[in-house]
Amino acid sequence: NKKDVYNNMYTDRGHALEFEVKERLNATLEKDGYIIREFGSLENDQYPDCAYSPDGVVFPKELKKLSWETWRKMPLVEIKCYSDVTEHEDGTTSEPMKHTKCCEDYNNVPIAAKFQMQFGMMIAERDLCYLVLYNPDCKNPDMRIKIYPVRRDEKIQNRIKEALSK
Numbered sequence: 018n019k020k021d022v023y024n025n026m027y028t029d030r031g032h033a034l035e036f037e038v039k040e041r042l043n044a045t046l047e048k049d050g051y052i053i054r055e056f057g058s059l060e061n062d063q064y065p066d067c068a069y070s071p072d073g074v075v076f077p078k079e080l081k082k083l084s085w086e087t088w089r090k091m092p093l094v095e096i097k098c099y100s101d102v103t104e105h106e107d108g109t110t111s112e113p114m115k116h117t118k119c120c121e122d123y124n125n126v127p128i129a130a131k132f133q134m135q136f137g138m139m140i141a142e143r144d145l146c147y148l149v150l151y152n153p154d155c156k157n158p159d160m161r162i163k164i165y166p167v168r169r170d171e172k173i174q175n176r177i178k179e180a181l182s183k
Contacts, residue, residue, distance in 0.1 A: 034098040035072060038151040038162065042094075052078045053094055061140045064181060069140040072096040075147070092166075093146040095134050097126075101155060116152040120163040126150075135173040144169045 043052050053073035060068050073094035080087075099116040118125040126148065134146045150163040 030100065031096070031098040034151055034153065035096050037153070038096055038098070038149060039073060041162070042149065046075070047078060050078050051075055059137075059141045061142065064140060067136075067140055067181065069137040071137055071141070071146075072149075089142055091143075093134070093137050093141060093143050094149060095130070095137065095146055096149045096151060097130055098151050100152060116150060116155055117157065117160055119150050120155075120160040123148075123165050123167075126165075131167075131170075132173060132177065134167050135170055136177050138167075138169050139174045139177060 039053055046052055052075075054076050055073055056071060058068035058070045071093040073096075075092045075094060097119075099119060101114045101116045103113055103115070119127075130148070134148060138144065138146050146167045148165040148167050150165075151161065153161055155161045
């Protein structure tokens with residue numbers, strides 16, 4: 018019985034909270050003249066069988082014209098709404114503190130999330146992606162939201178390219 022990775026309580030929670038966190042981020046970004054805009058999927062001719070759908074792209078709010086060079090400089094946004102409580106199939110819960118651990122140290126962010134951002138930067142030809150960790154239920158109010166600037170990692174991207182070539 019294969020798990021449905023696209024429709025489960027974790028993805029449902031993430032989708033429910035994504036709008037909330039974008040509103041909070043945009044309220045802050047707008048003061049500096051920026052806004053997070055949503056996109057469908059992004060494609061790249063170098064990888065014809067691939068597409069990437071970011072949670073957003075940071076744009077200047079008053080942008081009238083968009084050149085390719087300007088477009089390539091706009092950072093991607095990935096939002097993860099990890100919980101600090103894990104619900105198990107038998108109805109029990111545990112507190113592995115996933116969100117808190119990720120906020121304490123980027124090295125605790127799951128490898129799948131790191132590969133997702135690197136894949137996105139590779140497809141979108143970007144050098145920067147903001148990882149936004151959001152958990153409004155976190156016991157520590159200072160850790161309810163954490164933002165990591167994530168730079169392109171050629172080592173990870175080469176591993177992705179190698180896997181795509183098989």
